[in-house]
Amino acid sequence: xxxxxxxxxxxxxxxxxxxxxxxxxxxxxxxxxxxxxxxxxxxxxxxxxxxxxxxxxxxxxxxxxxxxxxxxxxxxxxxxxxxxxxxxxxxxxxxxxxxxxxxxxxxxxxxxxxxxxxxxxxxxxxxxxxxxxxxxxxxxxxxxxxxxxxxxxxxxxxxxxxxxxxxxxxxxxxxxxxxxxxxxxxxxxxxxxxxxxxxxxxxxxxxxxxxxxxxxxxxxxxxxxxxxxxxxxxxxxxxxxxxxxxxxxxxxxxxxxxxxxxxxxxxxxxxxxxxxxxxxxxxxxxxx
Numbered sequence: 001x002x003x004x005x006x007x008x009x010x011x012x013x014x015x016x017x018x019x020x021x022x023x024x025x026x027x028x029x030x031x032x033x034x035x036x037x038x039x040x041x042x043x044x045x046x047x048x049x050x051x052x053x054x055x056x057x058x059x060x061x062x063x064x065x066x067x068x069x070x071x072x073x074x075x076x077x078x079x080x081x082x083x084x085x086x087x088x089x090x091x092x093x094x095x096x097x098x099x100x101x102x103x104x105x106x107x108x109x110x111x112x113x114x115x116x117x118x119x120x121x122x123x124x125x126x127x128x129x130x131x132x133x134x135x136x137x138x139x140x141x142x143x144x145x146x147x148x149x150x151x152x153x154x155x156x157x158x159x160x161x162x163x164x165x166x167x168x169x170x171x172x173x174x175x176x177x178x179x180x181x182x183x184x185x186x187x188x189x190x191x192x193x194x195x196x197x198x199x200x201x202x203x204x205x206x207x208x209x210x211x212x213x214x215x216x217x218x219x220x221x222x223x224x225x226x227x228x229x230x231x232x233x234x235x236x237x238x239x240x241x242x243x244x245x246x247x248x249x250x251x252x253x254x255x256x257x258x259x260x261x262x263x264x265x266x267x268x269x270x271x272x273x274x275x276x277x278x279x280x281x282x283x284x285x286x287x288x
Contacts, residue, residue, distance in 0.1 A: 115166065
């Protein structure tokens with residue numbers, strides 16, 4: 001049986017309902033981005049099961065999804081079996097390299113697939129600053145500002161403005177880290193508010209996956225910022241005018257990004273100790 005952790009609910013039903021709605025919609029938004037990104041990188045056509053069908057039946061749409069998944073698994077299984085036969089051993093390495101290069105090329109086009117959706121969903125997350133400032137949630141305001149600002153800076157100040165950043169393969173790793181983190185986080189908050197308990201597996205994911213996802217996301221972010229900078233020396237750029245004030249600001253952000261990652265890692269490590277260090281029964285979980 002999954003371990004559950006009790007959570008404290010808000011005294012105002014209206015506040016509770018609003019936060020449940022906000023976190024649920026945010027989870028769905030990032031879930032959509034995660035699924036679309038994975039399908040794109042895997043070169044798998046996304047099934048149009050959500051569009052109206054000729055039969056107009058929800059059962060038909062569900063059956064279409066089941067058939068699609070079954071056919072996909074069968075196809076991948078056949079390919080895997082073929083690759084393991086002796087006759088294919090000689091070309092297996094070449095095939096793997098070819099597939100990796102193909103994935104890399106698709107990684108450079110992820111922005112065209114999900115960039116608009118990311119801009120909408122991430123901009124909506126600016127509400128979290130309002131939530132923290134107004135006291136709707138107990139999240140520290142500086143932490144909320146740091147998280148939201150850093151994301152909006154990447155969305156609007158870097159990838160939206162500079163093609164060398166939006167077409168960089170690191171954009172894909174950044175989005176995978178963001179979307180996975182946010183699906184877990186928003187699902188965690190929504191369930192804690194709606195049910196008063198959170199499944200133990202979700203608690204574990206919330207307070208463990210950051211060890212991988214935070215460094216992956218933050219390093220991708222920093223290197224995307226770096227890719228947007230002029231290729232000339234910043235000191236020489238000051239003399240010849242090839243660097244402007246916005247370039248120097250992004251350069252400063254690249255420098256402070258790494259200690260910022262350390263701050264966020266320490267914050268999440270502290271939160272993890274609060275949950276697992278005091279025992280499941282007494283841990284108080286926040287919702288934002």
